[in-house]
Amino acid sequence: MTKEVLQKKEVTILFAGDSGDGMQLTGNQFTNTNALFGNDVSTFPDFPAEIRAPQGTVAGVSGFQLNFGSVDVFTPGDACDVLVVMNAAALKANLQKLKKGGIIIANAAGFDHRNMTLSGYEFNPLEDGSLEEFDLHEVDVTSLTREALKESELDRKSIDRCKNMFVLGFLYWMYSRKLDNTIKFIEDKFSGKQHLIDANVKVLKTGYHYGDTSETFTSRFEVKKAVLPAGTYRSIMGNQATAYGIVAASKKSGLEVFYGSYPITPASDILHELSKHKNFGVKTYQAEDEIAAVCAAIGASFGGSLGVTASSGPGIALKTEAIGLATILEIPLLVINVQRGGPSTGLPTKTEQSDLMQALYGRNGEAQIPVIASQSPSDCFETVYEATRIAIEHMTPVMFLSDGYLANGAEPWAFPQSKDLKEIKPNFAKPLENKDEKYLPYKRDERLVRDWAIPGMKGLQHRIGGLEKENETGNVSYDPANHEFMVKTRAEKIEKISEFIPKQKLEQGTLGSKVLVLGWGSTYGSIRMAVTQLLDDGHSVAQMHVKYLNPFPSNLEEMLKSFDTIIMPEINDKQFYHVIRSKFMIDAIPLSKIKGLPFTSAEIYEFVKPYCS
Amino acid sequence: MTKNPGSGLKARDFATDQDVRWCPGCGDYAILKQVQAAVAELGKEKHETVFISGIGCSSRFPYYMDTYGMHSIHGRATAISSGLRAVRDDLSIWVVTGDGDSLSIGGNHLIHLLRRNFDLNILLFNNEIYGLTKGQYSPTSPEGLVTKSSPYGVLDHPFNPIALALGADASFVARVLDRDPKHLKDELIRADQHKGASFVEIYQNCPVFNDGAFNSMTDKDSKKDNTMFLEHGKPLIFGAQMNKGIKLDGFKPVIVDLEEGASTDELWIHDENDKIKATILASFFEDPSSEGALPRPFGVFYQNDRRTYEHALNEQMSEALEHKGEGDLDALLRGNSTWEIS
Numbered sequence: 042m043t044k045e046v047l048q049k050k051e052v053t054i055l056f057a058g059d060s061g062d063g064m065q066l067t068g069n070q071f072t073n074t075n076a077l078f079g080n081d082v083s084t085f086p087d088f089p090a091e092i093r094a095p096q097g098t099v100a101g102v103s104g105f106q107l108n109f110g111s112v113d114v115f116t117p118g119d120a121c122d123v124l125v126v127m128n129a130a131a132l133k134a135n136l137q138k139l140k141k142g143g144i145i146i147a148n149a150a151g152f153d154h155r156n157m158t159l160s161g162y163e164f165n166p167l168e169d170g171s172l173e174e175f176d177l178h179e180v181d182v183t184s185l186t187r188e189a190l191k192e193s194e195l196d197r198k199s200i201d202r203c204k205n206m207f208v209l210g211f212l213y214w215m216y217s218r219k220l221d222n223t224i225k226f227i228e229d230k231f232s233g234k235q236h237l238i239d240a241n242v243k244v245l246k247t248g249y250h251y252g253d254t255s256e257t258f259t260s261r262f263e264v265k266k267a268v269l270p271a272g273t274y275r276s277i278m279g280n281q282a283t284a285y286g287i288v289a290a291s292k293k294s295g296l297e298v299f300y301g302s303y304p305i306t307p308a309s310d311i312l313h314e315l316s317k318h319k320n321f322g323v324k325t326y327q328a329e330d331e332i333a334a335v336c337a338a339i340g341a342s343f344g345g346s347l348g349v350t351a352s353s354g355p356g357i358a359l360k361t362e363a364i365g366l367a368t369i370l371e372i373p374l375l376v377i378n379v380q381r382g383g384p385s386t387g388l389p390t391k392t393e394q395s396d397l398m399q400a401l402y403g404r405n406g407e408a409q410i411p412v413i414a415s416q417s418p419s420d421c422f423e424t425v426y427e428a429t430r431i432a433i434e435h436m437t438p439v440m441f442l443s444d445g446y447l448a449n450g451a452e453p454w455a456f457p458q459s460k461d462l463k464e465i466k467p468n469f470a471k472p473l474e475n476k477d478e479k480y481l482p483y484k485r486d487e488r489l490v491r492d493w494a495i496p497g498m499k500g501l502q503h504r505i506g507g508l509e510k511e512n513e514t515g516n517v518s519y520d521p522a523n524h525e526f527m528v529k530t531r532a533e534k535i536e537k538i539s540e541f542i543p544k545q546k547l548e549q550g551t552l553g554s555k556v557l558v559l560g561w562g563s564t565y566g567s568i569r570m571a572v573t574q575l576l577d578d579g580h581s582v583a584q585m586h587v588k589y590l591n592p593f594p595s596n597l598e599e600m601l602k603s604f605d606t607i608i609m610p611e612i613n614d615k616q617f618y619h620v621i622r623s624k625f626m627i628d629a630i631p632l633s634k635i636k637g638l639p640f641t642s643a644e645i646y647e648f649v650k651p652y653c654s
Numbered sequence: 655m656t657k658n659p660g661s662g663l664k665a666r667d668f669a670t671d672q673d674v675r676w677c678p679g680c681g682d683y684a685i686l687k688q689v690q691a692a693v694a695e696l697g698k699e700k701h702e703t704v705f706i707s708g709i710g711c712s713s714r715f716p717y718y719m720d721t722y723g724m725h726s727i728h729g730r731a732t733a734i735s736s737g738l739r740a741v742r743d744d745l746s747i748w749v750v751t752g753d754g755d756s757l758s759i760g761g762n763h764l765i766h767l768l769r770r771n772f773d774l775n776i777l778l779f780n781n782e783i784y785g786l787t788k789g790q791y792s793p794t795s796p797e798g799l800v801t802k803s804s805p806y807g808v809l810d811h812p813f814n815p816i817a818l819a820l821g822a823d824a825s826f827v828a829r830v831l832d833r834d835p836k837h838l839k840d841e842l843i844r845a846d847q848h849k850g851a852s853f854v855e856i857y858q859n860c861p862v863f864n865d866g867a868f869n870s871m872t873d874k875d876s877k878k879d880n881t882m883f884l885e886h887g888k889p890l891i892f893g894a895q896m897n898k899g900i901k902l903d904g905f906k907p908v909i910v911d912l913e914e915g916a917s918t919d920e921l922w923i924h925d926e927n928d929k930i931k932a933t934i935l936a937s938f939f940e941d942p943s944s945e946g947a948l949p950r951p952f953g954v955f956y957q958n959d960r961r962t963y964e965h966a967l968n969e970q971m972s973e974a975l976e977h978k979g980e981g982d983l984d985a986l987l988r989g990n991s992t993w994e995i996s
Contacts, residue, residue, distance in 0.1 A: 073991065076993070077991055077993050078993075079993055079995060222991070266995075267995075269995050270995070271995050271996050272994075272995060273988075273992050273993070273994055273995075274992060274993050274994075274995060275988065275989045275991065275992045275993075276991075277989075285986060285987060288981070288983065288986060289983055289987070292981070292983045297741060299737060299740060299741050301737060318981060318986070319970060319971050319974035319975070320974040320975045320977075320978040320979065320980060320981045321980075321981030321983075321986075322971070322981070324740060324741065324967060324971065326736075326737070326740060328733070328766075329762055329763065329766040330762060332730065332733065332763075333730075333733040333736070333762070333763050333766065336726070336727075336730040336733035336734045336736075336737065336763070337733050337734065337736050337737030337740065338737055339726075339734055339737065340706070340733070340734035340735055340736065340737030340738035340739075340740075340741075341737040341738060341740060341741045343724060343734070343737075343738055344737070344738045344741045344742040344745075345741070345742070346741040348737065362727055363727060363730065366726060366727050370724075456987040456988060456989075457987065458984060459983040459984050459987070496701065496702070496703075496704050496722040496738075496742065496745050497701060497702060497742070497744065497745065498701060499699070499701045500701065501701065502700050502701045502703075502720060502721050502722045502723075503722065503723075504670075504716050504717050504719075504722075504723035504724070504725065505723070505724055505725075506716070506717075506723075506724060506725030506726065507709075507725060507726060507727050508725060516672065516717075517672075517717065
């Protein structure tokens with residue numbers, strides 16, 4: 042049977058099922074295959090908070106949204122074109138995300154009486170006509186999988202676990218994709234367990250052939266290769282890029298990494314990734330608590346390694362006193378905050394940009410530190426590399442901000458060559474020239490940076506600590522004038538870093554436009570798409586995204602003041618807005634979203650549009 | 655202990671130009687002197703030695719040692735030195751802490767350091783009081799003690815630091831007194847020579863806020879009856895005339911009088927490698943001056959050579975290097991599947 046093939050520029054699919062249904066794996070496979078094919082992709086996994094929330098309930102639904110296209114893709118997509126649901130709860134949790142007329146592929150077995158009750162449906166939505174405005178396709182994935190594996194030696198439970206492969210195979214058919222990449226993945230994953238390889242591949246193929254032979258679908262779709270800048274690409278997730286950035290900074294600086302960490306969502310994957318790379322000289326240390334994690338990293342930096350610690354907001358709160366210590370010690374320390382919804386334990390699996398104020402001001406006393414934020418999953422690499430460079434070269438703790446959305450999202454990455462990465466030069470102390478000279482640990486160079494004498498360097502032994510120190514000698518000092526001098530000198534040292542970072546630029550549009558959409562962090566993609574659309578509409582609008590949040594690039598104020606109206610979308614309650622307002626006396630217009638979810642580009646577009654005319 | 659010819663440094667070479675600022679009569683002076691002597695005798699160079707402290711009177715210590723040093727934050731010296739040791743197995747690392755610093759605010763890090771067994775020396779200055787904050791009770795203050803924060807007496811039951819360290823599987827556990835300088839120095843040297851986490855509790859008198867807390871164990875008249883010095887392979891004997899001994903009746907320690915017929919043959923022979931007996935010794939913790947009480951033991955309770963954390967870590971690092979070869983950054987960044995766009 043020949044079926045019609047429709048061309049699509051861009052498609053958004055949401056896979057949803059029980060947290061045990063393998064939706065994340067399915068989504069990741071579909072992403073990789075499309076990326077390898079040459080589409081631009083962007084993904085957004087949405088996990089439930091509990092590892093295994095009660096099966097069949099709305100609380101237990103795990104989702105994976107991806108957007109792929111032949112055009113530039115900057116977000117995981119606003120509304121979905123296709124919703125794949127493994128049970129009734131998954132439909133209930135996600136139906137509002139589907140476009141009118143969108144396709145629903147529903148696993149019929151997930152809509153039995155038990156599933157209906159657990160998800161709180163009174164009538165079966167597949168039968169009661171409530172889904173009339175959508176293109177509904179019921180497929181009994183569970184029985185088709187069981188049927189395909191009726192000869193298999195696997196037990197029923199293991200057979201049912203293969204059903205995500207049916208869905209994946211079916212989607213590959215729908216979007217005219219090859220199975221090779223996933224078959225190779227299955228062979229690697231179950232290496233040595235031939236019966237599992239056979240079963241999964243069989244179900245994958247069954248899903249594919251089902252598309253071809255069943256009468257359900259009359260058309261399939263094609264999304265051509267995207268026109269990305271020339272180069273070699275791979276797919277990368279934010280936390281993975283962060284880990285790679287740390288490894289790269291270690292290689293380029295010649296410093297061994299010591300990564301002190303305590304498990305916390307959504308930062309733990311950085312620990313998992315780094316712990317695989319011991320052959321790069323990366324030492325990972327799972328500490329007894331957040332405080333020990335940062336303190337051990339400080340101890341390692343004191344010993345001449347690159348001390349790194351990572352956490353999310355609640356853990357950063359615990360590390361605060363130690364970050365203050367590193368600030369007054371003036372030693373390199375990289376602190377990573379993969380932000381999540383707060384306050385307190387908040388929304389561990391949901392994204393938010395609400396720790397900006399914590400990063401900028403969250404320490405006792407006058408304790409300025411550089412703060413840098415990443416704007417996309419692959420950008421985590423470059424940004425954490427920059428954060429590390431600044432920490433090492435300017436002898437200071439640096440806060441790198443990521444968030445749950447960046448951490449777990451994936452996109453194509455034109456990865457760099459190691460030879461093209463900026464040099465990183467540790468500021469090691471030199472031996473004293475004559476024997477009677479006394480080493481001055483807090484003597485500074487023209488950048489106000491002290492040098493780094495590590496234990497083992499002969500004749501340079503010295504004492505440092507958390508008490509206020511005398512200028513140059515580092516001896517304890519309670520002298521009033523010295524304290525004021527030291528506080529201001531430490532602040533000026535950080536301020537001077539603005540001379541060593543790139544100038545601020547515009548992402549889109551021109552200086553002096555009527556409206557500027559000003560953002561930071563993970564809102565980049567949604568803002569980008571909204572502003573592109575506004576520009577296409579002919580509006581006078583520009584986009585600026587600030588990566589260096591402390592100190593700011595030196596030209597930022599001048600640029601900002603060229604716009605009539607500045608609109609600031611943030612996934613928090615106006616934090617960056619307050620910073621810009623207090624620093625530059627600019628009366629911007631905030632656009633807040635505090636729902637644990639990223640902006641859709643439509644939300645930004647609709648908000649900004651009236652200000653453009 | 656033979657002198658190491660390596661450094662040729664004397665105790666005074668380890669002093670800094672900073673004025674020592676503890677209260678007159680503080681036990682810390684005696685400890686500082688013996689630490690400087692011990693470090694000189696151990697023969698490490700100044701630049702190969704590191705002192706790390708937290709917060710409290712004792713934590714001023716690094717400023718007075720002409721080595722590398724860090725006066726860090728409250729309770730965290732143990733965590734900081736763990737990180738330092740993980741990356742530097744070539745240094746001699748000493749942690750200086752107090753009863754508040756390491757048993758209260760930093761209690762968690764102490765027990766985890768001990769179980770991991772980083773090779774470093776923890777000197778716990780125990781004065782059973784908070785000195786720097788001017789006289790509040792500490793986690794080792796005895797019940798009923800009247801302090802600024804307990805005008806009606808302390809309600810908390812105190813920690814037994816030796817038992818705590820043994821419970822955390824410390825590989826070297828000793829107790830010493832600030833007023834017994836010779837013994838103090840000898841045990842410090844042993845602590846440094848032990849490969850693993852060495853926990854040394856030092857009874858230290860605070861003449862201002864808790865004067866005389868250990869008098870029954872340091873006063874000339876009473877100390878011999880109230881204290882007992884442990885020596886590996888030797889019977890447990892104490893008393894003014896060395897006239898009393900300890901024997902084990904099952905698991906129960908019993909005092910016997912050597913002048914009234916008891917023989918040294920039946921006495922408990924101290925074995926530093928015996929964890930169970932060390933645990934019994936740690937329980938000699940009642941007020942030793944009370945009627946019929948067991949004496950307070952000093953010296954090395956327990957020591958065994960257990961794998962250190964940094965050794966295991968470095969082994970894992972070398973294995974990874976051997977199996978995978980030196981990390982190739984470009985290969986890592988490229989990953990397993992790429993595609994070209996031209």
